[in-house]
Amino acid sequence: MHDYDHPGRTNAFLVSTFAHQAILYNDRSVLESHHAAAAWSLFLSTPGHNFLQHLEKAEFKRFRFLVIEAILATDLKRHFEILAEFNAKANEEDAPGIDWTQETDRLLAMQLCIKLADINGPCKKRSLHVQWTYRIAEEFYEQGDEEMALGLPISPYMDRRNPQLARLQESFINHLVAPLCNAYAAAGLLPGTWDDSPDDISPESTDNQNGDGSGNSVFSSGTATPTLSTIRGSPAGRKIFCLQSKHLADNHTRWVAIIKEEQRREEEAKKSRLSPSSPEEAENKTQNLTQRVPEERTTSPQPVMEPITEESPTNCQDSFTF
Structure with missing residues (x-):
């Protein structure tokens, strides 16, 4: 569901151009809110899409809540806020550590996990x-x-x-x-x-x-x-x-x-450019400058890219055991 129906533009662009998504979500976590809402709309639009239909109502509501929280956590405007909260909980010298019995701690770890999955290209x-x-x-x-x-x-x-x-x-x-x-x-x-x-x-x-x-x-x-x-x-x-x-x-x-x-x-x-040049070189440079015609900048359509073969134990010799 994360990044579903992404328009290929940043939140800042959508806000500055008054895109309908920005208007709908009041300029806050625009893309992330759209991903979650559009994905859930698709999920619930057809019974065949709903693989959670056998969950109890309370379980379904809980799952939906967790998915929405995870997607909203990928807004990079919240990056340092979430990272600082996690370090204060898990990594600082006097940090109490993650208490896996606490729902808030589990949610924080989940948010960090999806954030890393989101930007892990490097x-x-x-x-x-x-x-x-x-x-x-x-x-x-x-x-x-x-x-x-x-x-x-x-x-x-x-x-x-x-x-x-x-x-x-x-x-x-x-x-x-x-x-x-x-x-x-x-x-x-x-x-x-x-x-x-x-x-x-x-x-x-x-x-x-x-x-x-x-x-x-x-x-x-x-x-x-x-x-x-x-x-x-x-x-x-x-x-x-x-x-x-x-x-x-x-x-x-x-x-x-x-x-x-x-x-x-x-x-x-x-x-x-700063080094002295001979008269002949200077004359050639002048001629080049006077003869240069600004090229009209056009944006040509990009060729369709080949799909990426992801890393897996079968195609990566560097794989390791978890």
Whole structure:
């Protein structure tokens, strides 16, 4: 039900253009409210769709409540609020820990789980992550095209004339995905295998893995190993190796390397422009500038993309046992 009937535009766009969904839901969690309402409408529209028809009325109402709460939790405007609440409950030094007998604690863990499922693209192996990255980038560019056509300011990272894919993904991982993933791992909720290698990671080196939403880079320490998570209350601070965390760290490293390469090329181009040139080169540059005709920008329809083959034990050699 999550993301059902998604229009391919952000909440901010729907609000700024007074879309009917924004009017209906009073500019608050517009997409998330629409996903839940549209999905439940479809679910209840035909008896054949209702696979919950044999539940007791109270059970059905409870299930519906949980689904709605989970979907609404994916609104990124609530991201840091939910993350801070979870860390205060599960990961901070004086945190009481998750009490699985308490409904509110179970709901909080469920909300974090669906949030991680929602934005876990960087936790996939590189080939899958890159495919999903290009898809979200094209969706962003299409919104940028529409914003330009409407005379609106183009949202950050949505101008196809100025692609900043690496910066987008590095920021997305560093500020959203990694803190969420690390918080979930520190609470002992991510799947993985016990790591019994010699303990060469000091407690200080894992301090930046708590995911406090502070904005500091969770991968900035040279000694930190995001793939290893110390589980709260585990015997002798044993660590868990998680494949998803490894993919996350690898993908972050890749995007950082691309950013550095882009910066290097920009610096070289800047030096080249500032360096003195011979009279012949200067004349050629002048001729090129005078002869250059601005090209009309058109948006051509994108080809249909091949479906993505998801990671599974049969097609991924890196799979592991839960």
